[in-house]
Amino acid sequence: MKLIDSxxxxxxxxxxxxxxxxxxxxxxxxxxxxxxxxxxxxxLIDKVVxxxxxxxxxxxxxxxxxxxxxxxxxxxxxxxPFKEKWDLLxxxxxxxxxxxxxxxxxxxxxxxxAREEGFPEIEKLYNDIIQVETCHNxxxxxxxxxxxxxxxxxxxxxxxxxxxxxxxxxTSKEAWKECPLCKAKQGSIxxxxxxxx
Numbered sequence: 001m002k003l004i005d006s007x008x009x010x011x012x013x014x015x016x017x018x019x020x021x022x023x024x025x026x027x028x029x030x031x032x033x034x035x036x037x038x039x040x041x042x043x044l045i046d047k048v049v050x051x052x053x054x055x056x057x058x059x060x061x062x063x064x065x066x067x068x069x070x071x072x073x074x075x076x077x078x079x080x081p082f083k084e085k086w087d088l089l090x091x092x093x094x095x096x097x098x099x100x101x102x103x104x105x106x107x108x109x110x111x112x113x114a115r116e117e118g119f120p121e122i123e124k125l126y127n128d129i130i131q132v133e134t135c136h137n138x139x140x141x142x143x144x145x146x147x148x149x150x151x152x153x154x155x156x157x158x159x160x161x162x163x164x165x166x167x168x169x170x171t172s173k174e175a176w177k178e179c180p181l182c183k184a185k186q187g188s189i190x191x192x193x194x195x196x197x
Contacts, residue, residue: 013059103130
């Protein structure tokens with residue numbers, strides 16, 4: 001079976017569209033974090049945006065390899081989330097849900113179809129991206145929980161806080177409001193993301 005004649009081809013197009021939309025939704029979250037003074041949170045989200053860009057790039061690469069001539073249009077019918085509002089906390093929760101849905105429902109199904117249709121490289125791509133989307137889900141859940149519980153900058157045990165702007169470090173249960181060295185605001189402190197592996 002040729003890729004261009006397969007269900008996998010349409011799944012690649014849906015995946016490409018979904019990853020493009022995800023990177024834009026997460027760019028909105030990044031903007032909200034930056035706007036509200038959470039500089040290092042915004043930088044974490046920006047890394048996820050770049051991951052989503054590269055996922056879209058990989059899907060696009062397979063789409064382009066399916067035809068020697070320019071592809072003028074791929075008509076797809078698919079659902080995409082439009083749940084996010086302009087609320088940073090809620091958007092972190094929704095992003096975690098979106099990543100979980102991709103990692104547990106959509107991409108496993110697309111990997112299965114690719115395997116059944118005889119496209120092992122595309123099956124592997126989906127399985128590799130599932131691993132990344134699972135990590136994104138954990139990151140968004142952790143950021144949501146820490147922000148909701150007001151533990152982004154306050155912990156039960158002393159931890160090492162580090163200013164992302166100047167490198168100043170201090171060990172304490174609670175981070176400073178303003179860096180003692182460079183006077184950067186609290187949003188410039190590197191966040192503590194726990195390894196859940």
